[in-house]
């Protein structure tokens with residue numbers, strides 16, 4: 229579960245400050261995709277960065293599974309991020325020299341040195357995830373041998389490797405054609421339910437909104453109104 233409670237974030241702007249996120253309160257429950265939409269500059273990416281614990285808000289709290297992340301030290305926040313948050317950025321940021329399977333396995337090397345047993349478990353999980361997104365036959369391919377949609381699928385499965393409870397996704401379809409984009413959105417909805425993540429998904433593409441469980445619209449840093457949802 230992720231809960232943002234009265235979160236405000238400002239940035240320096242000349243002599244003053246610009247309010248990127250303005251007193252936002254928002255919850256996404258497990259198995260729920262909450263879309264964050266709104267015009268350019270309305271604060272969507274800033275909100276996601278706060279939710280990811282990458283930026284500490286000026287005020288308000290960010291709760292991940294009831295842990296108040298705004299109370300954590302930077303190193304505690306980094307551990308929480310690694311264990312509980314999966315992040316998918318706009319462009320797939322895969323490492324060119326690694327195969328799809330290796331892109332996932334690399335996630336296990338980021339924390340403490342993994343044991344042989346945990347490497348074996350990770351390999352099983354990577355195989356399971358690649359199978360779940362229809363990439364089992366492509367697991368030994370490098371990014372340049374995959375389509376944009378397939379690369380984004382690898383990106384999404386990589387974010388799920390450590391079993392996060394929260395999945396944060398920023399404009400996942402912006403580099404894709406409409407058909408691949410629709411496939412990626414379907415996948416995020418399906419994986420959110422299968423892996424019981426609380427998902428926040430930033431998109432300005434209104435065509436995808438009917439598939440979302442919840443939709444909020446941002447304007448000038450604030451949430452203006454919840455929109456009707458699909459379910």
Ligand SMILES: Nc1ncnc2c1ncn2[C@@H]1O[C@H](COP(=O)(O)OP(=O)(O)OP(=O)(O)O)[C@@H](O)[C@H]1O
Nearest residue numbers: 239240246247248267268269270271272273274275
């Ligand atoms: N690092 C920063 N320093 C200063 N101002 C920033 C910074 N990041 C964002 N802003 C400002 O905060 C506001 C919100 O920006 P943000 O990128 O969150 O909006 P957005 O809705 O994600 O826009 P887009 O859809 O174009 O990506 C804007 O006024 C932007 O100029």
